[in-house]
Amino acid sequence: MSIYNIEDFNAVADGQTVNTVHIQAAVDAAYQAGGGTVRVPTGQFVTGTIHLKENVCIELAHGSTILGSTNIADYPQVDLPEYKSQKATGPQCALFYAEKADNIALTGTGTIDGRGDSFPTQGTDLEMRPRNIQFVSCNRVKVSGLTLRNSGMWMQHYNNCEDVLIENLNVYNHANANNDMIDIDSCRRVVVNNITGDTDDDGITIKSTGPAPCKDVAITNCVVHAHCNAIKIGTETTAHFENITLSNITISRSRNEKVHFGLENGISxxxxxxxxxxxxxxxxxxxxxxxxxxxxxxxxxxxxxxxxxxxxxxxxxxxxxxxxxxxxxxxxxxxxxxxxxxxxxxxxxxxxxxxxxxxxxxxxxxxxxxxxxxxxxxxxxxxxxxxxxxxxxxxxxxxxxxxxxxxxxxxxxxxxxxxxxxxxxxxxxxxxxxxxxxxxxxxxxxxxxxxxxxxx
Incomplete structure (x- = not known):
């Protein structure tokens, strides 16, 4: 597979220039070639929504940082996905978004910082604040090695996906309300391994916000600091939860004393x-x-x-x-x-x-x-x-x-x-x-x- 360096598509690592069109151009070029790796080199790259596409891996080099734009206009509302769920009833946006894209990946040793405190909570605006990662109805998904920080809403939301591997992540999510660490929603065949997280809201969260079951899930070797619920199946529970195993989990209070939701020591x-x-x-x-x-x-x-x-x-x-x-x-x-x-x-x-x-x-x-x-x-x-x-x-x-x-x-x-x-x-x-x-x-x-x- 070919390598597509985003700097070759005119992305600028100055921490100020909004590079959405340049990074998306690299993704599109890899997709049109039948697949490839989009490389984010060392430096700070600001961007709005990037649509990840089939057979494309985005790889963040050591020392690289993706900074989410602080302008909500850089996160255009995505079309409502074909899969109907309680979390897809109105406008929604994300920093990295994919729907029905198979064989996709976010990997490397870099950082994705959503700068979510730029989007203040206003009433019931859950879907109007960007998640860092939102994948819907995708198969063969891998998210590995990254540091994930400061989402506007949930950090990472996998909805109706299959064959998902999430491993070796460091998560810190204290920028806003609803700052979950990870939400596995109506997914099948999921492995989560070696996650260290500190989050204002829930930590490891397994949901079914739509009609598809959540089953065949294995989660192990995680450290969770949370102000709400460290391990939670719920709250949304439309469909079945079957054959789910969690092991080797360490839970303790958050290192961040500011609480949007929950309790300083954690609810459950x-x-x-x-x-x-x-x-x-x-x-x-x-x-x-x-x-x-x-x-x-x-x-x-x-x-x-x-x-x-x-x-x-x-x-x-x-x-x-x-x-x-x-x-x-x-x-x-x-x-x-x-x-x-x-x-x-x-x-x-x-x-x-x-x-x-x-x-x-x-x-x-x-x-x-x-x-x-x-x-x-x-x-x-x-x-x-x-x-x-x-x-x-x-x-x-x-x-x-x-x-x-x-x-x-x-x-x-x-x-x-x-x-x-x-x-x-x-x-x-x-x-x-x-x-x-x-x-x-x-x-x-x-x-x-x-x-x-x-x-x-």
Missing amino acids: GISLEMVDGGVIDGITMDNINMDGVEVPIFIRIGARGRPYYTGIPRPGIGQIKRVSLSNIMIRNAGITGSSITGQPGFPIEDIYMSNIRFFTQGGVTEMPERHVDDMPLEYPEGTMFGTLPAAGMYIKHAKDIYMNGITVSADADDVRPAFYVESVDTLRINELNLKRVAQAVMECEACNSNKSVHEI
């Missing part, structure tokens, strides 16, 4: 949220180490039922089942507590938790309200219930919950039990270790007829 470590009618089935998370988050684990079925596109019927209540969480170390958790909460008639099913160690702040001196409202229509967030009546985990509307080798230890004496259960059918806990909490399991008095089973 792990959130699984099914609120728009889909199904979460077959999720495995192993070897997760988290420090300082307010809510370590949040598993939630809601009934928001948001249609993914205009004219689509409102979806019903979805499902969460067959989830395995193992080898999770939780230190310095906040006082809120973790939770597993379904809805009446729609229990969360078949959750297996092994070798989970909750080390919490504790210190709650008065028992919180024991009956927690179901709040089916509310936005799902780990802190939505306030302080829960359990130092470890509150469980409601669930069945077949199995736990083995669980530790709940509070730094200060806590009047709450380790677990509080309500409307739970079959809860089994083996090898439970407690410190400075009131008791092991407390069951809602109104639930005696629900055939809950506790084996400790």
Whole structure:
């Protein structure tokens, strides 16, 4: 494949000249030749939207920087993609954009800096602020080796893509609201490896904003600092999530004290949220180490039922089942507590938790309200219930919950039990270790007829 140096197409590395037409000309030349590599040499190159095309790789040399233009006019609104989703209902723009382009890549050791603080948040303008990377309905995608900084909105959004490799990235995203680290949306066959990220909003986010499933995803060896949710499946959950594995993830507070969304220490470590009618089935998370988050684990079925596109019927209540969480170390958790909460008639099913160690702040001196409202229509967030009546985990509307080798230890004496259960059918806990909490399991008095089973 031929090399197309953007300086040969009159791009200027002065950090001021807007080089959109010159960089796009290099991409177009590579595409018209049947494919090639567009090279960004050392220096600072300012640009607006670049449309990546089939069989083209953009390679950023060591010491090179792509600077996003600070003029929104340099990000013309793209046509709405053929794939219909909740994130493609109105105007949208990106620094690097591709639709239905196969065999594309962004690689190298350079930097892409979106300078997203140039686009102040105004109401519900989510799609009017540029992402750094947005690929829709693309196959054989590779993003590797780069430093990604300061997007106007989400840092990188892969929507309805297949055969995606994302590896060896360093991400820092604290320029604006909605500054997620990575959003994998309705994609199939995705590998994410060796990502270090610090982000204002969510970290590793898996969504389905449209009708296509998100399945066959493997994510490993990542470090996540986030003000919101470090690992999240949701919030948009139109379609199914299947065969997804996350392993070897380290989670801790952001290095940036300024918070657009969330909490300084982060809202949650792990959130699984099914609120728009889909199904979460077959999720495995192993070897997760988290420090300082307010809510370590949040598993939630809601009934928001948001249609993914205009004219689509409102979806019903979805499902969460067959989830395995193992080898999770939780230190310095906040006082809120973790939770597993379904809805009446729609229990969360078949959750297996092994070798989970909750080390919490504790210190709650008065028992919180024991009956927690179901709040089916509310936005799902780990802190939505306030302080829960359990130092470890509150469980409601669930069945077949199995736990083995669980530790709940509070730094200060806590009047709450380790677990509080309500409307739970079959809860089994083996090898439970407690410190400075009131008791092991407390069951809602109104639930005696629900055939809950506790084996400790």
